[in-house]
Amino acid sequence: MHGPSGPYPTSEFEHSSIAATVKKIFNLKDFLTRRDAWAGTFECVLNTTRLRTDCPVTLPEPVKMRETEAKEDANLSDFQEQIVLMSAALSGDHVKDTYPHKLVENMVVSQAVKYVVDVFQKFCNECEIARKNGVDESEIVCLANPPARKTSKSLAHKIFSCLICDH
Template structure:
């Protein structure tokens, strides 16, 4: 078994190695919009990757990165698609996913020889970090970050609030606590309603679509009576 962890970003650290731009295959041939018309024919900055397995010798990935990939083309590089390309190679799968992973270098598993005995040690007690990763007290009254606002919008797809007019700005005025409560409530309601539907005999593959609580509360009885009166008048006049 191999656990492969790779990062999407490099963290903003300076990289002295130039970004590979030579003969990099575009995944699908698409070109971005103006004014840049980005063709996805170059790679980005380097990112950390961690390979974890009892059968890996020390510095296995480090050695691979130093000497570079052995193909499949002279210009192949290790990149995110190398994970998919490696799985395809060792599993004997059919077609590649895109033109990019057909070009990406693979991690040669043939260099892996048996279990690494140095890594097989009994664990009696987990180590305690010498310091806390949190350097400031929790402030739940702070505004949501852009990513946290996106989580609120994602949760609104569950509770039906995505149909409201103010959907794009749902999380912009929320605090961290309000955003956390909103997401928890949305997920809890979605699960609760789903379980209710299953108990009622609804097919389990049915897509559950909840109605916004705010939308329901805004439909006052007075408004409903006016709508019924209006519809009744139209029928009588016709």
């Protein structure tokens, strides 16, 4: 088992390690908080030279977490809105005039699910096309070449506007 790699001798793995690792891998300028600036990063355990062989082939059926059905016509929670907005950054929709508020305005859960699924499918299709065209797997696939914006982008925009499809 690998331990966390810095930046401090006291750094540990924790949920902020995800943001710290993304920041380090993509050489992003700023941390989100002092917490992710302190957190250990995972790049010491992320490699393709020594692949795991202990992964399960099938997963058990998930346990139902709630008694009621999903509220497909409900308004989005703040968390659900953030998922939609991150998906917009993945698809390139974050450069449109509808981003961020008009995109999620009056959107209900069923519409959000469709939007996120469609964006992810489009992204994976573009990854497959890039792979078939001989693009190296380390290249970043971007769905849109956004025009320069005068406003600064959040860390989520920087992370999700260009990602590598991992399947």
